[in-house]
Amino acid sequence: MGLAGKKIILGVSGSIAAYKSALIVRGLIKSGAEVRVLMTRAATDFISPLTLATLSRAEVVTSVHSGDSWNNHVELGLWADAYLIAPATATTLGKLANGICDSPLVAVYLSARCPVFFAPAMDVDMWLHPATRRNVERLRGYGNHLIDVESGELASGLTGQGRLAEPERILAVLDDHFARHRDLAGHRLLITAGPTHEDLDPVRYLGNRSTGKMGIALAEAAAARGAEVTLVLGPTELSTSAAGITVVDVRSAREMYTAATERWADCTAGILCAAVADYRPATVAAEKIKKHGEELSLRLVPNPDIARELGLRKQPGQYLIGFALETENGPANARAKLERKNLDLIVLNSPRDPGAAFGHDTNQIQLIDRNKATAYELKPKRAVADDILDRLAVETAPS
Ligand code: CTP
DSSP: OTTTTOEEEEEEOSSGGGGHHHHHHHHHHHTTOEEEEEEOTGGGGTSOHHHHHHHHTSOOBOOTTOOOSTTOHHHHHHHOSEEEEEEEOHHHHHHHHHTOOOSHHHHHHHHOOSOEEEEEOOOHHHHHSHHHHHHHHHHHHTTOEEOOOEEEEOTTSOEEEEEOOOHHHHHHHHHHHHHHTTTTTTOEEEEEESBOOEESSSSOEEOOOOOSHHHHHHHHHHHHTTOEEEEEEOSOSOOOOOTTEEEEEOOSHHHHHHHHHHHHTTOSEEEEOOBOOSEEESSOOSSOOOOOSSOOOOOEEEOOOHHHHHHHHOOTTOEEEEEEEOSSSHHHHHHHHHHHTTOSEEEEEOTTSTTOSTTOSEEOOEEEOSSOEEEOOOEEHHHHHHHHHHHHHHHHSOO
16 A cells, blocks of 8 residues: 555645544554645634644644744755645645745645645535636646545535545545655666865865755655655755665765766666766865966866766666756757767756756756657646656666
8 A cells, every 4th residue: 555654744624524534544443554744723723733633642732832843844845755635625725835934834835845745625616716717727726636626515504516525535645646646666866966176275166056956855755656866965965864765965076976977877777967067177286276366277186977987888778867957959969978978868947948957946847758748837846856756766766
C-alpha cells in the first residue's frame, strides 16, 4: 500500500463536511500512515479537536502560538510526505491562494515542501463563483493537487457541485500518488546543483547567481519517487535533509568534477543541473590581493567539463541529462550541446523568460533530445522537476 509509513498532515477548515475528517484520519491510520492534524478555529465549531487527536494519536494544533516543539510550522512542513487540506472552505482556499497566514493550517502550507492536496467543500454558488474559481486555479498553478468536489445534495438544501469528495476517494488519491510515485525505485541518481566558487585569494572568488533550487527540487522529487540520490551541491544557502538524499558539499568546479566522476560508474542516471564556472583564476593568491590603483588583469584557465566527462564515460543503460541556459538560438544551441557532451536529454531554459532560471521559484523549460523538442508551461520548480523525472522514468523503463 502506498500510504504505509507515510507522514501526512491533515488540515481541517470550518465546513459542515469537517465531520468527514474523522473518517479520513481513521482511514490514514488504518493504512499505516502517521498523521498530524491542524484545524482552523472555525473547524473546531464543527468537530472537536479531541476526536481528531484521539483518532490520530497525536495532539491537534489549532493555534499558531501553541508552544510545543512538533507544531513548529517549518518543522512540520519539512516532516510531511504530503499535506492534505480537507475540507477546504472557500475562505481557506482564498487564504492559501493569497498567503494569508492567520492559522497554523496556512502557516504550515507556506512552509511545506511536500506535495499538497486540497479537497474543497462548499455550497454550489460559492463553488461556481469567479473568486473561488480563481483561487482554485491559482493553487493548481502553485503545483497543488485538486481533489475535485462531488455533485449531490448539499447541507444548504441545494443540489449541485460542492460536496467534499468521499473519504474513500480522498484516501485512494493519496494512496495512488505514493504508489505511482515509486516509479524511480532502483535508480541511483547523481545530481549536480548550485554554483561553483573559484577562489582568487583567501577572501574573494568568482561565482554566479545559481541558488541550487532547481537541483534540490529534482533531488527531493526523485527521492520521493523512490530513487537513491547523491546530490553534489555547490556553495549555496540552500540544502536538503530529505530522506533518500546524500548531499556531498563542494566548492569549486574541480571539487565538483572529482565528486561527480568518482560516483558516476555506480549510478543509473545523472542530471547535471549545476552552473559550473567554465574558467577559474590561473593562480590563487596565498594572501589577500592588495589594490595598487592600476588596472588589474586576471588570467583564467578552463575548468574541466563535468558533463562532457560523464558523457564520455557513459555506459549502455546509463542515462544522462544536462541543462542549457541560452539567451539566443535556444533549441539549436541546446541540441549542439547535447551532441557535444554525449547527453541523452537536455533541459533548455532561458533567463529571458519571465520567472525562469536563476533564483526564481518557477521555471519554464523545453526538453530536447536528438529527435524532438517538447515545450512546457511556466511552473513551480518542484513541478518542473517532476516533468523531467517523468521523462527519465519513461526513457529508462524496462522494455
Ligand atoms: N557543465 C558541466 N561542467 C562544466 C560546464 C558545464 O557539467 N564545466 C554542465 C552543466 O551543468 C549543464 C551543461 O553542462 O548541464 C551545459 O553547461 P553550459 O555551461 O551552459 O555549456 P557550455 O558547454 O559551457 O557552453 P557555453 O558556455 O558555450 O554556453
